[in-house]
Amino acid sequence: xxxxxxxFDKDRCIGCYACVIACKLRHGAPPHPSAPPEGxxxxxxxxNVFQYGPVIQEDRVIQFFQPISxxxxxxxxxxxVCPTHALYTDPQTGAVLVNQKRxxxxxxxxxxxxxxxxxxxxxxxxxxxxMCADRLKEGKRTACEATCVARxxxxxxxxxxxxxxxxxxMAKIKKENPE
Numbered sequence: 001x002x003x004x005x006x007x008f009d010k011d012r013c014i015g016c017y018a019c020v021i022a023c024k025l026r027h028g029a030p031p032h033p034s035a036p037p038e039g040x041x042x043x044x045x046x047x048n049v050f051q052y053g054p055v056i057q058e059d060r061v062i063q064f065f066q067p068i069s070x071x072x073x074x075x076x077x078x079x080x081v082c083p084t085h086a087l088y089t090d091p092q093t094g095a096v097l098v099n100q101k102r103x104x105x106x107x108x109x110x111x112x113x114x115x116x117x118x119x120x121x122x123x124x125x126x127x128x129x130x131m132c133a134d135r136l137k138e139g140k141r142t143a144c145e146a147t148c149v150a151r152x153x154x155x156x157x158x159x160x161x162x163x164x165x166x167x168x169x170m171a172k173i174k175k176e177n178p179e
Contacts, residue, residue, distance in 0.1 A: 004156060013049070014065065015065035019143075022143040047067055050065065050066045052065070070096060077112040079096060082108060082109055084102045107120065132144075136155070
């Protein structure tokens with residue numbers, strides 16, 4: 001199996017929070033207690049959905065949602081600062097995972113992560129996206145990708161994600177600069 005990465009397409013995300021709930025259910029955590037964004041999620045929350053807008057620009061209402069989770073960095077700062085090596089990269093999927101038995105709760109990884117993707121739960125354990133590594137190894141999609149009705153989440157090889165981004169950029173350039 002090749003290494004994987006997660007791509008969240010803000011241009012497609014509709015802010016339904018299905019990815020958040022699917023992830024929480026997948027990990028045995030209670031789903032969102034009330035309609036987002038008013039509710040206050042409890043327990044694990046490996047995916048955060050940020051809302052931008054609505055704002056008015058040139059008589060148009062602009063609003064988008066940006067899901068953020070662990071980016072499973074190739075040279076992950078959280079792994080580099082962990083004194084007990086509780087964080088590691090799964091060699092098959094490329095997912096950055098946590099070995100809870102080794103974690104001492106020092107929070108160094110929380111401070112080192114540039115995406116704010118790691119959280120401390122109520123039991124003092126580090127919680128983060130595990131990219132559904134077990135599902136990927138079985139040939140299945142991640143819970144968030146499988147649930148996303150807008151198809152705003154793509155999990156694939158980093159090269160595939162680069163190609164998707166390049167196609168999106170070219171389409172945007174052509175749209176803004178018709179010949």
